[in-house]
Amino acid sequence: MLTQEFINELKRKFNNYFSLKEKRENIFQVFAPLYHPDGDMMDIFITEAPNPELIRITDFGLTLMRLSYSFEIDTPNKEKIFNKILAENSIQNENGNLFIDVKPQYVYHGLLQFAQAVSKITNMRLFRREIIHSLFFEMLDDFIMTKLQKYNPIKKFYPIPEHEEYEVDYCFNQRKRPIYLFGVNNNANARLATICCQKFIAEKLNFTSLIVLESLDVIGKKDQARLMSAADKQFPSLEEFQKRAEEYLEREILQN
């Protein structure tokens, strides 16, 4: 499969900073200056492709193993981001094995392309904060509909009949005084939550309002002040809500 001429050509393209070592029979590990930020060389291998005219560049699943140290691709949005990286770099995925099949004369290009993709994938965990921001409602929904299912949450609840402009994200209706929960991660939905709470108060509805903020720094001081005046209870972060939600709901149910 790999002639000495082929290897010499690759070595030349990498300015001699290249070698192949047989890891297992017909599986060759690439030694080239392609490193992860922590200094580990990227796990890239060359092996036979099913099409004998092509060569397979692959990681044997080691990229996803590395990513899993501190990051899980466990939501549809994260999967979407992951698959977008693969598609944009022409990488295929078979049971966690990432690979591209290339013609021999393009192995150098393929290696660089593959290394780029590996770098983007392992760096998905760096965008945790940004990812969390865009996944806030997805994570909130996942938590409420799985961990708080016993409190029978109702999604998209409209306390005032024929007024769908006043929408509650989740209603826990098991008590005389239902809990209306609003997720807030920007000024716009902070203001909506404030308007809704003030409207429900003006309509003399019997309820408790609960705000779950993505974090304290997602809304401005004035919006925060207005929200604090209008709402009964706020959790300053999703993590805090996840820790204390059950305890809070149990206490509320006992009191009412």
Place this chain on the structure above:
Amino acid sequence: MLTDEQINKLITEEKIITKPPKKDFSSENQHFRNEFQLSSLDGKRKYTVFIRQHKEFRENFSIGLLYHSEEESINLFRCNGNHGEVVVDILNPSPHYGFHTHKITADLLENNINEPKKVEVTSEYTLLLNKHWLIFVDM
């Protein structure tokens, strides 16, 4: 910002297991995985130990200690198998081979680097395999 002294204390302080590892490793993609949660004795500091091993390339394994501060999780320390080449400085590479460890340092954190880039080749451990378990043996 953590100092080197604080980092060493986090790594070495006595911990209790708050959520033990599963009895058997689970299979995920092309690797086996397990993890367990720990805390400091006073319960104030939380940690995770993750264990990963490639299904076919058993020398590709990783055991790491994550510290969960209020803001983020930091990989304080990690033991790796003999998986290939590792360098301390990517721009001035002097590659090492063999079993090695990664560690975070105060200097790295001060420079906004959360990667455990301090690499040391080690002979402190090797590995024996018993089904899916790793057994560390002092050399």
